Amino acid sequence: MNMQSLILRTAAHFLLPLLMLFSVFLLLRGHNEPGGGFIGGLVAAAAILLHLFAMEIKSARSVLHVDPRTLMGVGLALASLSAVPAAFLGQAFFTAQWLTLDVPALGELKVGTVLLFDIGVYLVVIGAVLTIMLSLAEAED
């Protein structure tokens, strides 16, 4: 998998943080505009894969810190749990719950279970794509 290209390696080094930032931007933007957990997760997974192509598997795994399978599990758990708060308020599962926070200097911030769901999806997508790609890459070695 190692392509040994100096240009690619240098570029990947800079692109990784940028793409990760972009994926988080897409994730947060997704609530009212095009974007969301799925597409954000794909971008993040693509960023890590770019790293994988430029460096090697070990390094790609170390960028992650956690195993992609764990990511998948945590993501799925978050997404499923986002259904639960509504039940405690006597509403149907998945009814969106909103919490309005007053953040100094930024104004009003609305945080809801929808965001929790999106973050869950984000993690599941990263986890799933990377599980597939890393096992393919390792099978090739």
Added chain:
Amino acid sequence: MSTMVALPVLLPLIAGAVSLALWRSRFAQRSIGVVANLALMWVSVELLLLTWNEGIQVMHMGSWPAPFGIVLVSDMLGAIMVVLTAIIGLATAVYSLSGVSRRHEHYGYYPLMHLLLAGVNGAFLTGDIFNMYVWFEVMLVASFALLILGGERAQMEGAIKYVTLNLLSSALFLSGIGLLYGLTGTLNMADIAMKLNSVEDTGLITVIAMLFMVSFGIKASAFPFFFWLPASYHTPQVAVSALFAGLLTKVGVYALFRVFSLIFDHDVGYTHTLLLWMAALTMLTGVLGAAAQFEFRRILSFHIISQIGYMILGLALFTPLAIIGGVFYLMHHIIVKANLFLVSGVVYRLKGTHELKDLGGLYRSHPWLGVLFLIPALSLAGLPPLSGFFAKFILIRAGVEVEAWWVVAVALVVGLLTLYSMIKIWAEVFWKAQPEGVSHPVDPAAHQGGLWLMVLPIVGLGLMTLFIGLWGQPIYLLAERAAVEMLDSSRYIDAVLGSAQGVRP
């Protein structure tokens, strides 16, 4: 609205997620496997009681009102199926504690099992036809992975047939949904059922009904779409086989029951006659296929097919008694068939093979296992006083009432041939002497104890079979209520759409 309706779906989903997140810890996965399935059992029984006492339960997910949002509906049929899922889930979870190897556990057996159960329950409870497709896919993706867990050559071969035919079925299902949506402009099943009454072009409805029939026929492994089942069910781990045998084809049968009672009941003379032929041929081909087999699990796989025929027969006759029979048969069959696969797993563990010709002498060494095998086996063949007798009895009585003599004849002959197959297994595996000079490497784990964990669920399911046989009245009442609700689709429609006005946007 009740919270209970969503719990049978949400619980395994969360259990699967947590189990996946803790994939490093074997202990955590195993305990979650048992605890979550115990909880699922409790929740399912509560839901059944609630549905029994207070009528059809509906939940509008995300508080979006009915024709627009997705609803979860628990009517008697759905609630019964969910309880059966929980029973099989719990049985396999306990069985897996010693029946599934460490290697398979490491590759994610437990998370996949939970996801499979979530998918199955979702399909049973959803009131939205597209959502049903989604749950089918959740279930299929989990089943693909479970099927090839371990990655042996035979598994791959079986999985390719399984995957191909099931994807074809999903594609047909999706096309059917598309056409239905084009015709009615809605995906909510109750709404579709209501709007179809005012559609002029009944020819097109019949075409769509055929798409659904073929698609669910593949899933249920009915004639002539059953080839994938005997090609794949004998390949994976026994626990996985049992889970599949108990639940997966029955999801297809459930979908047929749901769709052909709620949505496509405009031209019963045509669609249900076709179903009747399908049922008869499914019974016959299944049982004849089984007669030619000499591998434990392959025989059982072919018998799944023939038994599916009986259930479809109940739907096809479409009289109240026949539907009661069909639902009763579903309940009996899920328990019995999963149990037989579990027994085959114990035999494999003791002898190291599934081939009948290499087996023998088990009655001499393990008489209790022989008894545990005979209970579900004779029940499958329909001997009184076991559960299968009453299931067959109701169906045949229903057939006699509408004077469908040839189907009655087929059902009786198939029952006899089933007995032949079961006795064949009994004679080969338990009765005849152990053949000389054949020895198969027995899994060393077999001597490490833990066999009781595999036998416990077999005993439990066997007791249920006896219970249904000896004290069938409550089960009959459950089936009766399910049949009443299915034949009077206005109840379902009212429950789903009627309450829509009262819900806040």
